[in-house]
Amino acid sequence: MLNIQSKLPKVGDTIFNEMSTLALQHQAINLGQGFPDYQPPEALLEEVCQAIRRGPNQYAPMAGIPALRAAIASKVQAQHGVTYQADTEITVTSGATEALASSILALVHAGDEVILIDPAYDLYAPVIELAGGVPIRVPLRVPSPENPQFQLDWNAIEAVIRPSSRLLVLNFPHNPTGITLKEADLDALETLLAHSRLLLLSDEAYEHIIFDGRVQYSPVSRPQLAARCVLVSSFGKTFHATGWKVGYCCAPAALMTEIRKVHQYAVYSVSTPVQAGIAAYLQQGAQLDALSGFYQQKRDRLAAGLQQTILRALPSEGTFFLLVDASALGDLPEKTLSLRILHQCGVASIPVSAFYDDPHAPEANHRLLRLCFAKLDATLDAAIERLQTLRIA
Ligand code: PMP
């Protein structure tokens, strides 16, 4: 027998894989794992297909094709007023996943503490551990009758900052809660970081999906914060193309030099024709602003339908997720609630507890489930119809 000592003994199959597999087995409507059930824009498909037919089809430059890096520089400049040099400060990555992993592996040293905000996307903690770092998890304030949303608690974050703290990971619009950053949060962050050596990793995978006229307040819009921040995003969400796995990161050259050292040996470079197609599409003036309206309509459709169910929808300010309170089904662990809904009416969801260190802990279980509304209206309507059959326990 091979005697392998696991580097990640606590890690199993991700909740996203687990619930998608169960959804297939039970022929359930999958509102669990976050991916659209519709195609990317036609003009983008055309550009990518043309690039595949005519080339380029050989290795891209390690940091990404120049046209795409230039298009990312223009996009970020227009959004946040910050200039990144395409040759030294922008790297095209294999999804936001690789941008996050390469950044953490490059910047976190053994013993460094990395602050995560719980509930936290599942990737961060295991990669921090691979880097020899120590995740320090600070919870969001949980929803209450007076305030039905999760809330940032800057005092709690300040309380864990120590000389060994190296990195603070932010993710807004936030998966899974759908909360967003406000201008006052950037003020708080500036004050907090003024006297620390903390770097920032800002996962903005859902940057273009933000509702009710809100704007995406990125830390990179503040020069003091941009000087120590890695900005990460993904074309997967923005272009309904999660399977293409193309994302990017932007950071000051001193940080990017180190990130590229990991990127070049983990991945080297990313699909050349897909990069070329995305670059051409962005150059055509892709209407990224329209995405928020597109998803707001879907959020509202799902939330309205849920009013006729025993589930209670929480507000969602961004992302393509909303949380539902499933307390009416009983005071049960979230995973049990999620499985009960899957078995009773054939709709898959994600328990929010999966985004905490210990999904079984009482502090991780608030009877909340995440539903993905990146679905055709017909899919949402069918899911609502099924959810309406749920009965109080
Ligand atoms: N960060 C967050 C918060 C995400 O939700 C996701 C995936 N949905 C990613 C990163 C990974 O993005 P990608 O699929 O581009 O690797």
Ligand code: GLN
């Ligand atoms: N980010 C997606 C979600 O939150 C899942 C991506 C994955 O399965 N790794 O649903």
